[in-house]
Amino acid sequence: MAEAERIIGTPDTPDADRDGQDPDRREGTGTDGTAAETERPRGKRRVAVLFAVAVVAYALDLISKMIVVARLEHHEPIEIVGDWLRFEAIRNAGAAFGFGEAFTVIFTVIAAAVIVVIIRLARKLYSLPWAIALGLLLGGALGNLTDRIFRSPGVFEGAVVDFIAPKHFAVFNLADSAIVCGGILIVLLSFRGLDPDGTVHKD
Numbered sequence: 001m002a003e004a005e006r007i008i009g010t011p012d013t014p015d016a017d018r019d020g021q022d023p024d025r026r027e028g029t030g031t032d033g034t035a036a037e038t039e040r041p042r043g044k045r046r047v048a049v050l051f052a053v054a055v056v057a058y059a060l061d062l063i064s065k066m067i068v069v070a071r072l073e074h075h076e077p078i079e080i081v082g083d084w085l086r087f088e089a090i091r092n093a094g095a096a097f098g099f100g101e102a103f104t105v106i107f108t109v110i111a112a113a114v115i116v117v118i119i120r121l122a123r124k125l126y127s128l129p130w131a132i133a134l135g136l137l138l139g140g141a142l143g144n145l146t147d148r149i150f151r152s153p154g155v156f157e158g159a160v161v162d163f164i165a166p167k168h169f170a171v172f173n174l175a176d177s178a179i180v181c182g183g184i185l186i187v188l189l190s191f192r193g194l195d196p197d198g199t200v201h202k203d
Helices: 002-008 023-028 034-071 101-122 128-150 174-192
Strands: 078-081 085-092 160-166
Touching: 034 085, 034 101, 034 128, 034 160, 034 174, 101 128, 128 160, 128 174, 160 174
Parallel strands: none
Antiparallel strands: 078 085, 085 160
């Protein structure tokens, strides 16, 4: 977990900024704890955003899969934009977009590990864009993990429900979309040098 946090870019100890400056002295504040008191509510708001985004992403994914299983599974695909985009219910035992179907249990463990890492990072979160990105990752990971645990053929081996089928592309679901969008946002934030704790570094 510590290694994952290091890769994402969150410092293990918030005692000092990257330039060695004491956080209590940032923006001209003293060491009387005023800055820390200001930062604490701000951090809580970012965590609230993270979990709100995660709940919305998870709920949309869960509801869409319930509708697909009830109305679309074992039925003909529904064309949305001709043959360029259609809804087609399939069960995917692999990772996102159908890759690695022989490693269902491994992908389940990875999804669970990602969730734990994100929850641990939340206590050091002071960046709104990072809160949104991690919320998307968390909601998407929870959505597919729910399928892995509760759907057939068994616990930790369940097949994920996919239904969005663009032409000449793999079939995916809303959880996959949330994960990809969160990952792209993290890459962009990393290129800009913005860390989850709100500090900006320059290479």
